[in-house]
Amino acid sequence: AQSVTQLGSHVSVSEGALVLLRCNYSSSVPPYLFWYVQYPNQGLQLLLKYTSAATLVKGINGFEAEFKKSETSFHLTKPSAHMSDAAEYFCAVTPPGNEKLTFGTGTRLTIIP
Amino acid sequence: DTAVSQTPKYLVTQMGNDKSIKCEQNLGHDTMYWYKQDSKKFLKIMFSYNNKELIINETVPNRFSPKSPDKAHLNLHINSLELGDSAVYFCASSRTSGRGDNEQFFGPGTRLTVL
Numbered sequence: 001a002q003s004v005t006q007l008g009s010h011v012s013v014s015e016g017a018l019v020l021l022r023c024n025y026s027s028s029v030p031p032y033l034f035w036y037v038q039y040p041n042q043g044l045q046l047l048l049k050y051t052s053a054a055t056l057v058k059g060i061n062g063f064e065a066e067f068k069k070s071e072t073s074f075h076l077t078k079p080s081a082h083m084s085d086a087a088e089y090f091c092a093v094t095p096p097g098n099e100k101l102t103f104g105t106g107t108r109l110t111i112i113p
Numbered sequence: 114d115t116a117v118s119q120t121p122k123y124l125v126t127q128m129g130n131d132k133s134i135k136c137e138q139n140l141g142h143d144t145m146y147w148y149k150q151d152s153k154k155f156l157k158i159m160f161s162y163n164n165k166e167l168i169i170n171e172t173v174p175n176r177f178s179p180k181s182p183d184k185a186h187l188n189l190h191i192n193s194l195e196l197g198d199s200a201v202y203f204c205a206s207s208r209t210s211g212r213g214d215n216e217q218f219f220g221p222g223t224r225l226t227v228l
Contacts, residue, residue, distance in 0.1 A: 032214045043117070043203055043219035044156075051214040088154055094213035099144060100169055101217060103156040 002027050002093045004074075006104035014112045019063075019078040021107050023091030026072065032091045033074040034101070035065055038088040047089075049072060061085070086111045116140050117220035119204050125226045126194055133190045134223045136204030144168070145187035146205040146217065148180060156203070162187055163209055194227045201225070 007022040025031060032051050036044040047057025055067045061084075065076045076093065091104040117138045126132055136146060146169075147159040161169035162181040176192040191198060204220040 010130070034216075035218075038154075041222075043221045044205075044217075045219070046216045049168060049214065049216065051212075090156065096213055097211065098213045099161065099163075099207065099209060099215075101146075102158075106154045106156075107219075108154075 002031055002095045002102050003092045003102040004093045004102065006089075006091050006107050008093075008107055009105065010108045011111065012110040012112055013081045015083055016080050019081045019085065019090050019109065021075065021091075021109065023065075023074045023104060024072050025074060025093050026064065026093075026096065027093065029096060030067075030069060031082040031095050034064075034092040035059065035063070035074075035076050036090045036103075038090065038106075040087070044090065047076070061088075062104070069073060081109075081111050083111050083113065085109060117204055117206055117218050118170070118221040119202075119223050121223060123224050123226075125227055125228065128194055128196060130194050131190070131192045132225070133188055134202055134204075134222060134225075135186045136223065138185055138204075138206040138218070138220075140206055140208075140218060142206040142208050143184055144207050144209045145181065145184075146207075147187065147189050148205060148219075149201040150201040150222070152200070159200060160187075160189075170209060191225075194225075196227050199225055199227045207218070 034049045035047040155160045159180045165181045186196040205217040205218045
């Protein structure tokens, strides 16, 4: 079964600092991978997705993620954190040929002024 | 225009009651989903429908019954509500590719509180 593990349920960074949110997947074949963001009291919004076209994926709001097969990782990064980035971030996976999305446990990102 | 809408936004009810949550999407998608987000923010899929046909049915108590009258609507009816049903329920929709690589669009959620 497909699964993702997000290391760190809470991450705090200073405004302007690098954001790094970690996600590792377990799969016998390369899956499709997604990062979603959830702002307080809202639904989820797609940040970016990996669908095997390119290993470095650029998303909205300056976020990007790199698919590393050798490390089974899909970490999310942003060079410079902004106060508006404070939210819950979810890594998610679907196996090829299946629409079932499985989420990680989420990482709450706090931005320190 | 709201892409995926849910009603109501908040639902407070007593144990043992029956309640429904409605979901509508105006994106022209053919697949809709229900997710449950618990108090620790963990998100888990409950059901999915493709063109009104049940595709995914996770291990959910049979007190939960989804109904899809058409491709644009997916409702969730819950019988005999229990304290453990308190959660935020999200509806989502997507265009089915058959590959699993399509974005799912989420509604704003319905916060259910069972007293």
